[in-house]
Amino acid sequence: MNFSGLIFLLLAQFFAGRGVIRLFGVHLKPIALACYSMIVGVFVVSLVPCVLQLLHIPLTANNLYYAISVSSLLLSVPLLLNIKKTKLLSVSFPKLYELPFLLVFLALAVISVWRCFYFPPTPRDVLTGTELIAEFAAREKTMINSVFKIDLRLNSSANNIFKSPFITSLQIIYKLLVHPFGQVWLSVLFLSFTVWFYTLLRQIVHPLLAGMLMLIYFAIPDLYAYTYVLLYDYANMVFFVGGYYFLTQFLAEKNRRLLLWASFLFGASVYIRSETLVMIAMVAPLLAIYLFRQQVKLLQIVIQTGLFVSFSLLFNFLLNFFISKFIPVRFDLGELISHDFFNFSLLLEKFTKIATDTIFSNKGRDVYAHFFSFFVFIFVADVIWPRKFSKDARFALLGIAVVYLGLVLLSFLIPSHTIFNSAKRGLFRLIPLIVLYIAHSGIVQKISGFLNRKETAASIPSLSGKVVTNSTKQNTVIDKKR
Amino acid sequence: MHFKINMTLVAILAIVLFFNIPFYNHWLNTNVLNPDISIPNTYKVLDKEQRMVSRFGYSYSVYKEMHSVFQKAKIKDPIVLLPPDAYLKEKKVIGVLVVEPAIYYYFTSGKAVWYDSPDVLKANCAMVPNNEGKITVKKINNREELNALLDIYKKYKLDL
Numbered sequence: 172m173n174f175s176g177l178i179f180l181l182l183a184q185f186f187a188g189r190g191v192i193r194l195f196g197v198h199l200k201p202i203a204l205a206c207y208s209m210i211v212g213v214f215v216v217s218l219v220p221c222v223l224q225l226l227h228i229p230l231t232a233n234n235l236y237y238a239i240s241v242s243s244l245l246l247s248v249p250l251l252l253n254i255k256k257t258k259l260l261s262v263s264f265p266k267l268y269e270l271p272f273l274l275v276f277l278a279l280a281v282i283s284v285w286r287c288f289y290f291p292p293t294p295r296d297v298l299t300g301t302e303l304i305a306e307f308a309a310r311e312k313t314m315i316n317s318v319f320k321i322d323l324r325l326n327s328s329a330n331n332i333f334k335s336p337f338i339t340s341l342q343i344i345y346k347l348l349v350h351p352f353g354q355v356w357l358s359v360l361f362l363s364f365t366v367w368f369y370t371l372l373r374q375i376v377h378p379l380l381a382g383m384l385m386l387i388y389f390a391i392p393d394l395y396a397y398t399y400v401l402l403y404d405y406a407n408m409v410f411f412v413g414g415y416y417f418l419t420q421f422l423a424e425k426n427r428r429l430l431l432w433a434s435f436l437f438g439a440s441v442y443i444r445s446e447t448l449v450m451i452a453m454v455a456p457l458l459a460i461y462l463f464r465q466q467v468k469l470l471q472i473v474i475q476t477g478l479f480v481s482f483s484l485l486f487n488f489l490l491n492f493f494i495s496k497f498i499p500v501r502f503d504l505g506e507l508i509s510h511d512f513f514n515f516s517l518l519l520e521k522f523t524k525i526a527t528d529t530i531f532s533n534k535g536r537d538v539y540a541h542f543f544s545f546f547v548f549i550f551v552a553d554v555i556w557p558r559k560f561s562k563d564a565r566f567a568l569l570g571i572a573v574v575y576l577g578l579v580l581l582s583f584l585i586p587s588h589t590i591f592n593s594a595k596r597g598l599f600r601l602i603p604l605i606v607l608y609i610a611h612s613g614i615v616q617k618i619s620g621f622l623n624r625k626e627t628a629a630s631i632p633s634l635s636g637k638v639v640t641n642s643t644k645q646n647t648v649i650d651k652k653r
Numbered sequence: 654m655h656f657k658i659n660m661t662l663v664a665i666l667a668i669v670l671f672f673n674i675p676f677y678n679h680w681l682n683t684n685v686l687n688p689d690i691s692i693p694n695t696y697k698v699l700d701k702e703q704r705m706v707s708r709f710g711y712s713y714s715v716y717k718e719m720h721s722v723f724q725k726a727k728i729k730d731p732i733v734l735l736p737p738d739a740y741l742k743e744k745k746v747i748g749v750l751v752v753e754p755a756i757y758y759y760f761t762s763g764k765a766v767w768y769d770s771p772d773v774l775k776a777n778c779a780m781v782p783n784n785e786g787k788i789t790v791k792k793i794n795n796r797e798e799l800n801a802l803l804d805i806y807k808k809y810k811l812d813l
Binding site: 269286351536541625 | 667
């Protein structure tokens with residue numbers, strides 16, 4: 172393993188991502204800023220091999236090193252121009268009672284990162300597609316390589332070579348600069364997303380509850396497995412959930428920069444898995460209706476909805492452009508699409524089968540453990556008491572409905588999008604949204620408020636002559652708001 | 654301080670109780686803490702090929718060995734005809750799974766075909782199970798030998 176190559180890439184990704192965030196002009200909290208710098212950096216750097224390939228520049232370690240350096244420096248320019256405004260990362264230490272959870276998460280994270288480094292990419296979908304292309308691109312210095320001279324089973328339903336160049340590009344970079352199996356970029360995404368998600372939960376609920384929710388989230392067998400098994404779905408989830416979260420932030424703050432930022436993250440998720448476009452197409456009218464009900468002017472609704480879908484359309488175009496340039500064989504999506512559009516009984520069957528065959532089946536339990544049962548329990552409890560659905564809880568539920576219905580529609584339109592194999596991983600997008608819903612649910616908020624009050628009361632006698640920590644202040648403020 | 658200590662005990666209790674739920678306990682012990690792929694047992698074996706074998710199993714070693722046999726035999730541009738998986742099972746071959754031509758290429762950098770591949774007629778060697786359940790390799794010298802093998806293999810369904 173080439174550690175200097177890894178450090179170079181981590182720095183390049185961080186500065187590239189940080190520069191992109193500066194370009195969007197969104198203000199994130201320090202940890203969120205650091206995490207999203209890495210997440211966006213991974214995405215931006217993944218475009219570099221595609222540009223080199225377009226320019227017919229050989230994909231060598233040296234060329235990638237120079238190209239990544241130049242692109243990261245260019246993207247850092249907005250950062251350098253505002254260097255005086257740049258604040259250093261300030262981190263508040265976790266509380267004593269968070270440590271048991273953090274130790275468990277650390278252990279799980281170490282095991283995941285080790286497996287990601289240690290084992291070669293395994294799933295058939297990548298071995299017969301993007302990983303295969305990447306392996307021979309690293310050897311032959313071009314994405315258009317000898318792989319296309321072998322039998323790729325194009326006469327069957329397999330279409331793995333036509334998938335996004337996102338994994339191909341990152342695998343080429345990491346194989347040439349870091350490690351023969353590549354793949355450790357997945358750990359970068361996993362760690363960055365997990366840290367951000369935990370800090371987000373800590374802002375919503377008492378840290379003890381945040382720890383418990385994260386534990387349930389971590390212990391979803393398949394979601395955990397895909398933190399070290401190379402496929403598209405985990406990366407897609409990271410960008411989709413980020414996009415959805417920042418969209419809800421836009422709706423709360425009405426800051427158009429947040430809308431563009433959400434659009435960018437959604438666009439990245441489309442670039443990774445193009446069928447995500449279906450879900451974004453479902454969110455767009457909901458956004459327009461929401462803005463209409465907020466009495467926003469019609470022109471503004473059109474502009475804002477247009478901005479929302481802009482990056483998804485742009486990245487979808489880029490994805491198809493790259494595939495047309497880098498895959499020297501043709502693929503007709505039309506052959507995959509069902510033409511039985513008015514078969515509503517089939518649509519209804521797909522609607523129920525995702526729940527019965529995937530989520531609440533015995534196989535589903537092996538995949539998601541008791542996570543969905545826990546969600547249903549909290550939801551039903553919430554309906555009975557306290558029956559208060561905050562705006563954030565409703566947004567999360569809406570996101571859950573969009574993903575579920577989007578998967579139903581995909582399974583209906585594309586017969587090869589099988590209920591168990593394809594929808595199973597597509598449901599990953601739901602999981603963080605469900606965790607967010609649970610955190611915002613009335614019942615959990617009641618418990619959180621109780622714990623916050625107890626903690627504040629317990630700390631009052633010790634206040635005299637002592638400084639209250641930032642997080643205690645923050646929790647108190649949150650509690651008062653409620 | 655008492656509050657924080659109490660909360661810490663609650664956190665520890667929550668973790669212990671959580672991992673005592675049968676499903677999570679099973680997941681923890683068989684997957685997360687699986688000794689076969691634990692860090693203490695794997696960090697000593699960092700050779701790339703051994704890691705490939707530990708992930709892809711015996712089949713990987715068989716394909717690598719097969720490819721080296723063709724190279725040693727100095728067969729020019731070997732294209733291997735792979736049997737259907739069902740045929741291997743019928744011949745009671747244990748531990749070897751038939752892979753797609755793409756995965757064979759990924760493993761060995763060598764070309765392989767299935768009986769329905771576009772280039773099947775270019776196959777010049779074959780992977781053939783014998784009656785003792787062992788894998789053998791065979792050079793295909795002419796179209797008759799190839800057709801004889803294809804006639805057998807085509808009786809079996811190909812599975813991805």
